[in-house]
Amino acid sequence: MRENSERPGQQGKRPSLRTFVFTALSYRKRAGMSAWLLHRFTGTALVLYLVAHIMGLRSLADPAAFEVYITTFRSPLFKIAEVMLLGSIAFHAFNGLRIMIQDMFYRSENQRRLFYGVFLLSVLVTLAGGLTLVFPYFIAPFLP
Numbered sequence: 001m002r003e004n005s006e007r008p009g010q011q012g013k014r015p016s017l018r019t020f021v022f023t024a025l026s027y028r029k030r031a032g033m034s035a036w037l038l039h040r041f042t043g044t045a046l047v048l049y050l051v052a053h054i055m056g057l058r059s060l061a062d063p064a065a066f067e068v069y070i071t072t073f074r075s076p077l078f079k080i081a082e083v084m085l086l087g088s089i090a091f092h093a094f095n096g097l098r099i100m101i102q103d104m105f106y107r108s109e110n111q112r113r114l115f116y117g118v119f120l121l122s123v124l125v126t127l128a129g130g131l132t133l134v135f136p137y138f139i140a141p142f143l144p
């Protein structure tokens, strides 16, 4: 990647947060930028979840604290968070494999289509897995 100093209009300057957000949003129609942003966002979300999860597991030593922890996992709100977690894992994993394959073995000319394929696959996996997660909480109680 080129240095900031080589970019027109940004000689020697780091872009401000406002410029970064504006640029990110104005790149909405570019699959490459969306892929990069989503990959970074899901990667960061997974790291944060992993840290929170490991901190939570410290309650294993205390049965009362563990009961509180595991009750959170059973709450309907957490099921929604689990579906989002599944979506993050699916997209990050599939897109990560796409990046690794194109970096190491085969650089396709049609990255846009590959990205849309990765996105669609992630949505399908999230819907299929998400349905089994939310079914007992949001669907089963309303069935006759």
Ligand code: HEM
Pocket: 036, 039, 040, 042, 043, 044, 046, 047, 050, 092, 093, 094, 095, 096, 097, 099, 100
């Ligand atoms: C199947 C599993 C995974 C695959 C195939 C994968 C693949 C990748 C690849 C290829 C990159 C580099 C992206 C690039 O060069 O632009 C990356 C970045 C990253 N991954 Fe993963 N990853 C996986 C799982 C995870 C997990 C479990 C976490 C967190 C707990 C994670 C966190 C991150 C983070 C924070 C980055 C940096 C994102 C950035 O700077 O844009 N990844 N991953």
